[in-house]
Amino acid sequence: xxxxxxxxxxxxxxxxxxxxxxxxxxxxxxxxxxxxxxxxxxxxxxxxxxxxxxxxxxxxxxxxxxxxxxxxxxxxxxxxxxxxxxxxxxxxxxxxxxxxxxxxxxxxxxxxxxxxxxxxxxxxxxxxxxxxxxxxxxxxxxxxxxxxxxxxxxxxxxxxxxxxxxxxxxxxxxxxxxxxxxxxxxxxxxxxxxxxxxxxxxxxxxxxxxxxxxxxxxxxxxxxxxxxxxxxxxxxxxxxxxxxxxxxxxxxxxxxxxxxxxxxxxxxxxxxxxxxxxxxxxxxxxxxxxxxxxxxxxxxxxxxxxxxxxxxxxxxxxxxxxxxxxxxxxxxxxxxxxxxxxxxxxxxxxxxxxxxxxxxx
Amino acid sequence: xxxxxxxxxxxxxxxxxxxxxxxxxxxxxxxxxxxxxxxxxxxxxxxxxxxxxxxxxxxxxxxxxxxxxxxxxxxxxxxxxxxxxxxxxxxxxxxxxxxxxxxxxxxxxxxxxxxxxxxxxxxxxxxxxxxxxxxxxxxxxxxxxxxxxxxxxxxxxxxxxxxxxxxxxxxxxxxxxxxxxxxxxxxxxxxxxxxxxxxxxxxxxxxxxxxxxxxxxxxxxxxxxxxxxxxxxxxxxxxxxxxxxxxxxxxxxxxxxxxxxxxxxxxxxxxxxxxxxxxxxxxxxxxxxxxxxxxxxxxxxxxxxxxxxxxxxxxxxxxxxxxxxxxxxxxxxxxxxxxxxxxxxxxxxxxxxxxxxxxxxxxxxxxxxxxxxxxxxxxxxxxxxxxxxxxxxxxxxxxxxxxxxxxxxxxxxxxxxxxxxxxxxxxxxxxxxxxxxxxxxxxxxxxxxxxxxxxxxxxxxxxxxxxxxxxxxxxxxxxxxxxxxxxxxxxxxxxxxxx
Numbered sequence: 001x002x003x004x005x006x007x008x009x010x011x012x013x014x015x016x017x018x019x020x021x022x023x024x025x026x027x028x029x030x031x032x033x034x035x036x037x038x039x040x041x042x043x044x045x046x047x048x049x050x051x052x053x054x055x056x057x058x059x060x061x062x063x064x065x066x067x068x069x070x071x072x073x074x075x076x077x078x079x080x081x082x083x084x085x086x087x088x089x090x091x092x093x094x095x096x097x098x099x100x101x102x103x104x105x106x107x108x109x110x111x112x113x114x115x116x117x118x119x120x121x122x123x124x125x126x127x128x129x130x131x132x133x134x135x136x137x138x139x140x141x142x143x144x145x146x147x148x149x150x151x152x153x154x155x156x157x158x159x160x161x162x163x164x165x166x167x168x169x170x171x172x173x174x175x176x177x178x179x180x181x182x183x184x185x186x187x188x189x190x191x192x193x194x195x196x197x198x199x200x201x202x203x204x205x206x207x208x209x210x211x212x213x214x215x216x217x218x219x220x221x222x223x224x225x226x227x228x229x230x231x232x233x234x235x236x237x238x239x240x241x242x243x244x245x246x247x248x249x250x251x252x253x254x255x256x257x258x259x260x261x262x263x264x265x266x267x268x269x270x271x272x273x274x275x276x277x278x279x280x281x282x283x284x285x286x287x288x289x290x291x292x293x294x295x296x297x298x299x300x301x302x303x304x305x306x307x308x309x310x311x312x313x314x315x316x317x318x319x320x321x322x323x324x325x326x327x328x329x330x331x332x333x334x335x336x337x338x339x340x341x342x343x344x345x346x347x348x349x350x351x352x353x354x355x356x357x358x359x360x361x
Numbered sequence: 362x363x364x365x366x367x368x369x370x371x372x373x374x375x376x377x378x379x380x381x382x383x384x385x386x387x388x389x390x391x392x393x394x395x396x397x398x399x400x401x402x403x404x405x406x407x408x409x410x411x412x413x414x415x416x417x418x419x420x421x422x423x424x425x426x427x428x429x430x431x432x433x434x435x436x437x438x439x440x441x442x443x444x445x446x447x448x449x450x451x452x453x454x455x456x457x458x459x460x461x462x463x464x465x466x467x468x469x470x471x472x473x474x475x476x477x478x479x480x481x482x483x484x485x486x487x488x489x490x491x492x493x494x495x496x497x498x499x500x501x502x503x504x505x506x507x508x509x510x511x512x513x514x515x516x517x518x519x520x521x522x523x524x525x526x527x528x529x530x531x532x533x534x535x536x537x538x539x540x541x542x543x544x545x546x547x548x549x550x551x552x553x554x555x556x557x558x559x560x561x562x563x564x565x566x567x568x569x570x571x572x573x574x575x576x577x578x579x580x581x582x583x584x585x586x587x588x589x590x591x592x593x594x595x596x597x598x599x600x601x602x603x604x605x606x607x608x609x610x611x612x613x614x615x616x617x618x619x620x621x622x623x624x625x626x627x628x629x630x631x632x633x634x635x636x637x638x639x640x641x642x643x644x645x646x647x648x649x650x651x652x653x654x655x656x657x658x659x660x661x662x663x664x665x666x667x668x669x670x671x672x673x674x675x676x677x678x679x680x681x682x683x684x685x686x687x688x689x690x691x692x693x694x695x696x697x698x699x700x701x702x703x704x705x706x707x708x709x710x711x712x713x714x715x716x717x718x719x720x721x722x723x724x725x726x727x728x729x730x731x732x733x734x735x736x737x738x739x740x741x742x743x744x745x746x747x748x749x750x751x752x753x754x755x756x757x758x759x760x761x762x763x764x765x766x767x768x769x770x771x772x773x774x775x776x777x778x779x780x781x782x783x784x785x786x787x788x789x790x791x792x793x794x795x796x797x798x799x800x801x802x803x804x805x806x807x808x809x810x811x812x813x814x815x816x817x818x819x820x821x822x823x824x825x826x827x828x829x830x831x832x833x834x835x836x837x838x839x840x841x842x843x844x845x846x847x848x849x850x851x852x853x854x855x856x857x858x859x860x
Contacts, residue, residue, distance in 0.1 A: 226711070
């Protein structure tokens with residue numbers, strides 16, 4: 001039997017420009033792959049892709065919706081970049097988002113009869129703290145009991161989801177709501193200010209932009225950022241340099257959880273205005289793709305969040321105009337990650353074909 | 362069944378090092394053969410060639426006078442050559458039996474009968490249906506041995522098998538090996554432990570620097586004679602002027618320090634005691650894997666111990682982490698320069714910033730002071746003649762020698778009172794080695810102290826004022842370097858004792 005010998009070698013140096021261009025390549029490959037899928041489904045691929053990626057943002061309302069979706073995605077991804085850069089695999093941002101929503105929503109319900117400028121900041125702050133505390137569970141279990149943060153953070157997502165379910169069905173459900181699984185509508189002073197009349201874009205976008213700026217500052221200009229960078233590249237070196245590993249794990253989870261919690265509370269005080277079962281269309285999971293597509297770089301994450309937000313919108317228009325299920329959006333998100341990982345592999349490794357060889361087995 | 366194994370004129374050349382230089386050896390069944398040598402002597406390469414993992418550049422292997430080709434581990438298995446590596450290749454969560462059946466083509470029922478026969482015959486007590494992770498290191502090794510025995514091996518190669526075993530388990534292993542030998546299996550036993558050679562083996566081949574330097578019957582050998590052959594006598598060429606530091610101030614004192622690791626591949630340290638005077642270099646010799654790593658980490662603060670067990674200039678530092686110890690003017694150069702002492706993906710100045718302490722002002726109020734770090738880095742590059750002046754260069758583009766100069770420079774530019782270094786010249790060319798050696802001599806002349814943990818005896822004898830040997834996590838008594846000979850070191854490194 002003859003076998004093809006293949007050798008996989010690590011590339012020595014990867015140029016910085018190519019490193020940031022591969023995500024763009026991944027997006028083009030996704031478009032191409034998506035075109036093929038639409039073709040197989042019997043659509044004209046160009047037309048279908050136009051419905052998916054151009055139509056949704058061809059008017060002002062569409063652009064506003066794009067920003068509404070990108071706002072939480074970007075914020076969560078920014079938080080996650082702290083974890084991922086330091087080799088902490090927090091994949092439970094969805095749970096931290098929901099828990100932040102629960103805490104923030106609870107406070108909003110508490111202030112149901114209050115008016116005043118102070119109401120919204122208190123709600124936002126409590127949401128951020130909620131997400132932060134929820135993220136500290138996997139962090140503390142990891143540092144003191146050596147558990148795997150991937151599993152713990154993921155499982156806590158379901159805990160948060162079930163807790164939300166229980167609250168909106170039971171104790172927190174709207175007394176005048178005919179037993180619908182939802183809370184009261186929050187009062188006006190508990191809502192995010194809307195930026196333009198008749199559009200849904202809200203002040204949360206400023207929170208996101210401020211967070212982007214501060215995360216850039218922390219990651220690139222502070223001692224903490226330097227420690228995160230070193231720990232991400234080599235834990236052995238971090239230990240040798242005397243960085244307090246446990247404290248750092250807890251800090252990055254706290255930052256990440258606070259961002260996710262803030263995103264959650266931004267959703268319920270922004271576009272949603274109450275708590276119900278589905279306050280997030282898996283923003284917390286999709287933000288993982290956003291973080292990697294943006295190369296864990298604050299500016300990159302802004303662009304990545306816009307592109308991934310577009311897949312949400314595209315799925316909705318495609319559902320209306322092409323009668324395909326809205327889960328096509330997730331197919332596109334999956335393809336982006338798939339192609340990104342694929343091109344990354346080729347970026348960091350080269351494959352050598354050593355020709356055919358007789359196998360004597 | 363008579364088995365004869367012969368290697369003839371085997372050579373294997375790696376870039377910059379001849380691992381095997383025309384090695385010829387003959388083995389016959391009924392005897393246990395020892396292959397003895399220091400780290401890097403070429404034992405492992407030879408074993409890898411015999412097990413098909415590495416292909417030789419030249420030479421042939423004969424089994425019962427027939428030339429055999431060993432292009433892959435499968436070829437070795439086909440020729441009934443079995444191999445038990447130092448690190449086990451077992452799936453921890455699978456049961457013992459599942460581990461055995463994975464690479465066996467027999468039916469499960471037949472295999473179970475066969476395995477039970479082996480268990481009974483050699484009096485092994487292992488429950489086949491519990492997960493491997495519940496086994497002790499000795500039992501795991503038995504599973505690996507059974508895996509070889511299933512295939513009716515003619516040759517069984519054991520690579521440093523006792524490094525993870527307790528004394529009792531070692532005794533059991535020896536009994537089994539002698540039984541295998543009686544049953545006609547040819548056994549090749551790789552080790553650097555002299556006592557084991559004498560108590561177990563019939564013949565011993567000593568390797569040094571890729572060559573076989575002697576083959577003899579163990580009956581004719583003593584610990585001293587083997588040590589001499591293993592370490593060689595071409596030592597003591599350039600030696601530093603040894604200082605008598607008796608009256609100087611004591612700078613470091615370790616008393617009754619114990620370290621017990623949960624990791625079976627790590628070495629426990631038992632009752633360490635040492636003291637270091639100002640301006641002297643203490644050399645710590647030993648074959649690698651005898652606790653040097655753990656000792657370095659205890660000195661650097663990567664492993665934290667009781668506060669009082671380590672005193673540095675009369676302060677308790679046992680509980681401090683590496684950064685806190687740097688504040689007391691200690692400096693550390695680890696063995697692994699590529700993934701521990703420096704990060705290849707980081708720029709030179711970022712790697713310099715790893716050695717951060719209060720007075721350096723690299724980070725002020727939590728912010729990075731890039732200008733300060735870069736200035737400091739430039740100074741290191743010039744003072745320690747690193748072959749670049751670009752502090753923005755990624756460290757992966759520095760050669761090993763230049764990277765080591767950068768690391769030593771980073772550690773020394775703060776004028777520390779104590780430098781702890783672990784194999785500082787490992788893998789470097791002669792020029793870089795000389796530079797590092799000169800630097801290390803210089804710091805002693807300036808009244809600073811150093812601890813040199815090294816597996817290179819030439820280096821130790823050249824640089825140390827006093828020397829001790831670490832063996833199985835225990836330190837020998839500390840000797841003045843001028844009374845130490847290569848022979849003495851060799852005996853202590855192999856676990857022997859001297860008066």
